Amino acid sequence: MSEIAKAVSSRSCYLRAFLCLIVVICLIMLTVPLAPWKYTAYLPSQLTVFESFFVRNSKNATVKELLQDISRRVKVPVLDCAAIFKGSINATVAAKHVLSNISVPLSDSFYLNLTEDCDVFQKQRGYIMSSLTDEEEQFPIAYSLMVYKDTEMVERLLRAIYRPQNLYCIHVDLKASNTTFEAISAIANCFNNVFLSSRRCDVIWGGYTVLEPELNCMEDLWKYSKWKYFINLTGQEFPLRTNHELVKILTLYRGAVDVMSSVKRVSFRRFPRRKGPPYRLRIVKGQVHIVVNREYVDFLLHNQIAKHLLGWSRITQFPDETVFAILNSNPQLGIKGTYTKWPEESASRGSFARFKNWDKSGIPCAGRRVRKICILTTGDLPLLGQSLMMFANKFFLEEDRVVIGCLEEKIFNDTRDEYMGTKVFNTTPYLNADFITNKVE
Numbered sequence: 001m002s003e004i005a006k007a008v009s010s011r012s013c014y015l016r017a018f019l020c021l022i023v024v025i026c027l028i029m030l031t032v033p034l035a036p037w038k039y040t041a042y043l044p045s046q047l048t049v050f051e052s053f054f055v056r057n058s059k060n061a062t063v064k065e066l067l068q069d070i071s072r073r074v075k076v077p078v079l080d081c082a083a084i085f086k087g088s089i090n091a092t093v094a095a096k097h098v099l100s101n102i103s104v105p106l107s108d109s110f111y112l113n114l115t116e117d118c119d120v121f122q123k124q125r126g127y128i129m130s131s132l133t134d135e136e137e138q139f140p141i142a143y144s145l146m147v148y149k150d151t152e153m154v155e156r157l158l159r160a161i162y163r164p165q166n167l168y169c170i171h172v173d174l175k176a177s178n179t180t181f182e183a184i185s186a187i188a189n190c191f192n193n194v195f196l197s198s199r200r201c202d203v204i205w206g207g208y209t210v211l212e213p214e215l216n217c218m219e220d221l222w223k224y225s226k227w228k229y230f231i232n233l234t235g236q237e238f239p240l241r242t243n244h245e246l247v248k249i250l251t252l253y254r255g256a257v258d259v260m261s262s263v264k265r266v267s268f269r270r271f272p273r274r275k276g277p278p279y280r281l282r283i284v285k286g287q288v289h290i291v292v293n294r295e296y297v298d299f300l301l302h303n304q305i306a307k308h309l310l311g312w313s314r315i316t317q318f319p320d321e322t323v324f325a326i327l328n329s330n331p332q333l334g335i336k337g338t339y340t341k342w343p344e345e346s347a348s349r350g351s352f353a354r355f356k357n358w359d360k361s362g363i364p365c366a367g368r369r370v371r372k373i374c375i376l377t378t379g380d381l382p383l384l385g386q387s388l389m390m391f392a393n394k395f396f397l398e399e400d401r402v403v404i405g406c407l408e409e410k411i412f413n414d415t416r417d418e419y420m421g422t423k424v425f426n427t428t429p430y431l432n433a434d435f436i437t438n439k440v441e
């Protein structure tokens with residue numbers, strides 16, 4: 001567009017905004033005498049541009065109302081989620097009858113339509129467009145989301161973790177359908193702080209392509225200077241904590257890196273000629289769910305040793321299970337926050353990254369297991385409710401919509417109650433975990 005066209009279009013924008021304002025004021029003058037304006041009386045579909053303008057400029061009282069309204073709207077109809085969390089048999093049985101029918105699945109075209117007006121999209125879907133507390137505002141979190149299908153699940157995950165001060169990089173696999181990619185792009189375009197990874201890859205399980213999108217997102221996120229921690233998620237995970245709780249936990253980490261590892265489980269068959277990593281780095285096998293600080297990301301992206309380590313990992317199998325954990329298990333590298341003790345996994349070492357139910361854990365699985373991992377369903381809600389973890393893995397929305405519905409209900413309830421001061425998050429279990437006390441300072 002030429003400069004003149006831009007100027008003209010921006011002037012016509014002002015004009016349009018001005019006309020809109022006049023229309024809105026007229027409408028209000030018409031409606032106010034009939035029905036006194038009350039935010040909570042409106043159904044989502046009736047929300048107007050004027051209201052979102054109002055909410056964005058709101059004082060605390062209105063944020064409270066907004067949070068109440070959102071939690072009311074995400075409430076799962078018919079079922080009693082609170083009772084399911086408490087393990088009530090009746091409530092769980094009732095849920096079984098509606099597992100995949102509790103709400104209408106939201107299609108790609110639904111999202112493409114709704115995002116035509118981002119204001120309407122944010123309002124109707126109930127996004128929290130406020131950082132809520134100073135504590136949260138001062139502690140932005142950077143996320144990467146690896147997704148390949150199921151736009152609705154991705155969007156509900158984003159909604160649950162969304163705050164304006166955080167950053168979100170979404171990598172949509174090249175295998176994803178065109179409409180999924182378009183819908184997720186449209187959603188990202190509705191927020192300043194949500195963007196798609198600058199490069200798209202075709203991720204093949206077990207190879208280096210698993211690592212590439214993660215590194216791309218890290219590079220994209222690195223350009224933003226404010227964030228304190230980086231967390232990577234997939235589109236089949238869901239938070240168990242509110243943003244405020246995440247901030248409290250990560251503050252208690254005091255820079256500690258949370259990437260579990262094991263020396264015993266290393267499989268040398270995965271390395272060509274059974275050759276270990278360069279620089280005689282201690283080799284470990286680790287978790288792919290990472291919660292790391294800025295210094296760690298800086299080292300991974302910019303340090304020569306990390307570059308050579310990544311080069312070596314290209315020719316290994318499952319590099320995602322080694323690279324991240326190796327960096328956390330070699331304190332001689334001096335990366336702030338990394339673990340200084342013998343890097344064997346143990347319960348006492350502590351990790352709050354994921355609730356993940358492996359068959360070997362001995363924890364019962366209410367549904368079925370896929371590749372040894374329990375697919376979390378409604379019957380697992382009592383365990384999820386008690387978990388201290390930050391996120392849970394893994395869910396299939398099309399099979400069980402209740403489990404995500406109830407988690408959402410809890411998280412938006414907790415957000416509301418913590419903001420109102422009627423609920424206080426107990427941080428005691430997170431104090432001085434072994435991996436927090438024994439780290440490179």
Ligand SMILES: *[C@@H]1O[C@H](CO)[C@@H](O)[C@H](O)[C@H]1NC(C)=O
Nearest residue numbers: 059060132133134419420421
């Ligand atoms: C808004 O609420 C927060 C947390 O409840 C409080 O710290 C802050 O002082 C309040 N701000 C105003 C303007 O009342």
Ligand SMILES: *[C@@H]1O[C@H](CO)[C@@H](O)[C@H](O)[C@H]1NC(C)=O
Nearest residue numbers: 071081082085406409410413
């Ligand atoms: C959420 O809050 C509503 C209203 O206070 C309550 O009825 C519902 O049981 C709560 N749900 C959960 C999961 O706590």
Ligand SMILES: *[C@@H]1O[C@H](CO)[C@@H](O)[C@H](O)[C@H]1NC(C)=O
Nearest residue numbers: 083088089090091092093094
């Ligand atoms: C559970 O359902 C049965 C049969 O519908 C009913 O008799 C019983 O009172 C219910 N129990 C609770 C705790 O609601």
Ligand SMILES: *[C@@H]1O[C@H](CO)[C@@H](O)[C@H](O)[C@H]1NC(C)=O
Nearest residue numbers: 096097098099100101102399
């Ligand atoms: C969903 O609803 C359909 C039709 O109403 C019913 O046949 C099916 O059994 C229900 N399934 C579940 C899991 O709720």
Ligand SMILES: *[C@@H]1O[C@H](CO)[C@@H](O)[C@H](O)[C@H]1NC(C)=O
Nearest residue numbers: 045109110112113114115116
């Ligand atoms: C978008 O949704 C609105 C409201 O449901 C509907 O009236 C309209 O036809 C839809 N537009 C498209 C392009 O699907």
Ligand SMILES: *[C@@H]1O[C@H](CO)[C@@H](O)[C@H](O)[C@H]1NC(C)=O
Nearest residue numbers: 175176177178179180181182
């Ligand atoms: C997706 O879009 C690309 C380019 O726009 C096109 O070449 C391709 O055929 C489309 N794929 C499908 C499955 O529609």
Ligand SMILES: *[C@@H]1O[C@H](CO)[C@@H](O)[C@H](O)[C@H]1NC(C)=O
Nearest residue numbers: 210211214232233234288320
């Ligand atoms: C985190 O990053 C690693 C490395 O790219 C990746 O293999 C893993 O799947 C990611 N974890 C999640 C939960 O996305």
